[in-house]
Amino acid sequence: DGGITQSPKYLFRKEGQNVTLSCEQNLNHDAMYWYRQDPGQGLRLIYYSQIVNDFQKGDIAEGYSVSREKKESFPLTVTSAQKNPTAFYLCASSGAVYQPQHFGDGTRLSIL
C-alpha cells in the first residue's frame, strides 16, 4: 500500500545534539511538508518542498534544516539551535495540484 512512513515513532535527544527525523513516501508525490504540532497551536509549517532539490521555509523554520535529494525522501534535522524542540512532528505529501495532503503517523521528539 502507498503511504508515508515516518521514523522513528519516538525519539529522545540530549540537549546540544542535532537529530534527524525520517520521512519517506511511495506515493510518487512531488510536494512534501514538515509540520510541528503542539497542544493549542495546531500544525505549524516548518519547511516544504515542491520538487527535488528545492525547498522553502515555512512559518517556524529557525533551528531546523531539510534536504530533498530524492523525490521520495524529505528528512528534517532538528538542530541544537532549536530552543524548544520537544513536540510532535508530522510529515505530509501531496500530488497533483487538486489533491489533499497525506500525513504520516508522526514522530514524537523529547529532550532528555
Place this chain on the structure above:
Amino acid sequence: AQSVSQHNHHVILSEAASLELGCNYSYGGTVNLFWYVQYPGQHLQLLLKYFSGDPLVKGIKGFEAEFIKSKFSFNLRKPSVQWSDTAEYFCAVRSVGGYQKVTFGTGTKLQVIP
C-alpha cells in the same frame, strides 16, 4: 502572509445538537480549503475539501462546509453531532500557483456529551 484563524478553541455539545466551527483565512489569491479531523490517538484524516465550483461542499460522516469568498470563510457544519464526533478539527488553506504553501489553523477540540 497566509494565515488561518479558528476562533473556537474548545466546543462542548450534547448529542443531536447542531455544530458550526468557524474558519477564516487571509490570502489574496486563489486558495484550496480543507477540513481535517484528528480522533484521539489517531492521525489526521481529511473530512472535506474545496477547490472550485459549488461553494457548499459535503464530506464524510455528514459534515459539510461553505466557502464564502467575500468573508474569507470556510465554516464546518453538521446538523446533528454524535458522541463519536469527539475529536480535534483543523481548517487548512493552500495557496494555488507558485509555491503551494499549506497553512493550518490552531484547531478546535469538540467534545460531544452523550
